[in-house]
Amino acid sequence: MMFVLDAVSKAYGSTVALHPLSLAVARGETLAVVGPSGAGKTTLLHLLGGVTQPSAGAVWIAGRPLASLPPGRELARLVGVMHQQLDLVPHLAAVHNVLAGRLGEWRLLRSLVSLVAPREIERALAALERVGIRDKLYERTARLSGGEQQRVALARLLVQDPAAIVADEPVASLDPARAEDLLQLLTGIARDDGKTLVASLHSIQLARRYFARIVGLRRGRLAFDLPAAAVSQAHVDRLYDLDERADDLATAAAR
Amino acid sequence: MTWPPRQRASATPRRRPLDGRGVLTLLLGGAFAWSLATVPWGPDLVHPGGERAIAQLLAAALRPELSPPFLALALEASWRTAAYAVAGMTVAVAIGLPLGVVASGALARGALSRLGAVAATRGLLALLRAIHELVWAWLFVAALGLSPLAAILALGLPYAGVLGRIYAGLLGDVPEAPLRALRASGASEWQVLLYGRLPQALPDLLSYTFYRFECAIRSAAILSFVGLGGLGYQMQLALDDLRYGELWTLLACLVALVVAVDLWSGEVRRRLVA
Structure with a gap:
């Protein structure tokens, strides 16, 4: 396994960004993380990339506990992070x-x-x-x-x-054509070099087209974790449910 | 939580009539008014020959001394002053940059070692710049005699204190995100300094160094009053002998030097940004 999260949660002060969540990502797998803004996508990616430590639970990267991997050469050989701001x-x-x-x-x-x-x-x-x-x-x-x-x-x-690339919203600032180019490039590199790829995306269509597995996050909880082909419109609708979206806006505004 | 959030910020804050700042303003204003009362207003305010001296001085501005031998002398004095400034700045950068890097806390990883390194170097920098270059000059002239080395050290040490202080601030203030990314690719703090801090701070570091170079030229001119030769020394001689024409020529040389540094600085910055 490239990544194993065991009942991992993350809170910033009194704000819970991620409720206890378990996840395993195999070597060479391509995984897209989707969900509305503020769902905890970036937090999840930062945990995988070793950028932040979890508040509770354990993160394992290539079989090693994250706590034993401070930023440095060893971590850099295992995971490379591409941030939204580059x-x-x-x-x-x-x-x-x-x-x-x-x-x-x-x-x-x-x-x-x-x-x-x-x-x-x-x-x-x-x-x-x-x-x-x-x-x-x-x-x-x-x-x-x-x-x-x-x-x-x-x-x-x-x-x-x-060994693994973690990319936070790699196509957020690109027009649709360029977004496809970049994802093609990114997934091509992962495939050719046998690298694990985890990327957060806003577009379910792009996630389905370019990734093997999709994880849906909603308000800091795992909504679904499925092979890309098995993700249905119902899953997507529930993820972005309008009713509860109003709640999301309220919590985002309150922050 | 309520939505929309209460708009506390838009309410106009009432200002108390007399806060700490108001009291200070009153105090300073009062001190100024009182100082006016202590001036002995009257015909003796300007000394008797003063008006005539000023008139002569101003008249001389129209006919600066331009005889070839004096121009050669002024040129040599300018050269000497510029040379002191360049050598002094070299010493200042050579001492100020490493001290500034340490004082920025950029190289220390642990909180405690950072605190120690920062406090020690900041203290040293403060000591260097607390003593004015003229005082350093007296000290070095006493120790080394009237040698160029005394002038260069007298200029270099306090300037190192100022440069180091500013360098530390500039190096500590660069955007953090690229530094974090460098650390994430396995870079050490030294490598982060080379690839993240210095490149990001470079335009400001250069601007400030050039500005201090201008100051160094003025200081070098003043230092030469101590007897080290240069523009200031020639000015003193000209003033003592009431040769105001020569004074204006020397002043023009000083201005030319400062303008030259300013143009150079602009050119370097332009190339850096292009």
């Missing part, structure tokens, strides 16, 4: 943002030299080639378009080469 350094050239994925493996001197004369440039080139922006190697990241920056973030993950 979190690139806009002032650096794309090549340095991509090669930042190697920092866990590099010594300090090598990282310093690389800022002047990029090391292992063939890795950066191969990664940028794969995401389709090979020609942007030395472009300042701030000058790239949103879609291109997303690809730089993906290239950084490719260079980091973790």
Whole structure:
């Protein structure tokens, strides 16, 4: 198993983001997490990515308890996280943002030299080639378009080469055509490299088309956990139920 | 929970007539009014020859000293002042940057070691800049004699204190999210400094360093009053001999130096942003 969550819950102060939830994700599986805003998708992904620790319960990543994996090289080899805001350094050239994925493996001197004369440039080139922006190697990241920056973030993950990729709303800011391109790219990489992929999405259609398994979250609870083909319109309707959506709005407003 | 939420924020807050700020304003205003009363208003306020001296000084602005030998002297003095400023800034950056990095707490992982490192370096930086460059100059001239080294250290140490303090703030203030992402890809704090903090802070670091460079030129001119040579020293000689024309030429050189640094700084920033 790549990920095992055992009765995991997460609360921020008195706000419960995730009620006790258990989930297992096999190596090589592609899993989409869907649900309305505020359902706890990001919290779940942050737990899988080792970004936050659970309030209760246990998270296991590749058979190791998350508590024993502080942010660092070991965790970086297991999971790579792509945040919604990408979190690139806009002032650096794309090549340095991509090669930042190697920092866990590099010594300090090598990282310093690389800022002047990029090391292992063939890795950066191969990664940028794969995401389709090979020609942007030395472009300042701030000058790239949103879609291109997303690809730089993906290239950084490719260079980091973790066993699993966790992507939080990877297509939230893209138009429909570009969203399909990116998901194709992302799931293609997972398939070709045998990586586990967990991504949160708003669109059920996209989730059904590109992922093998779909988990529905609703107000911090597991609504369903099914093979993509088994997710019916009824499931979706219940997930976004209008009545209770009014409740969601009220709780969101109260926050 | 109620919906819509109560609109507490939009109610106009009533201002109390006399809060702490009001009292302070009154006190400061009173002190100013009182200080006016202590001025001995009358014909002796400006000393007798003063008006004539000012008139001569202003008249001299129209005919600055432009004789070739004096221009050569002014050029040499400018060169010396600029050289002191450059050398002093080099010392200041060389000391201020490492101290600033440590004082930002960027390299310490544990809360306790961070507190210790930050407190120690902040204290050292405060000590360096609490003493004015003129006082440092007296100290170094006493210790080393009238040597260029004394001027450079006198300029470099207090400037290191100021630069380090500002660098620490700028390095500590960069957006955190990219730093977290770097740590998540396994980067150490040193690597986070190189790939996250320094690049994000670089435009501000450069702007501020150039601004301090301008200040260093002014300070270097003043330091030369101590007897270290340069524009300030020449100004003092010109004033002592009432050669106001020379004074204006020297002032123009000083302005030219500062403007040159400003243009250079603008050019560097333009290239960095482009």
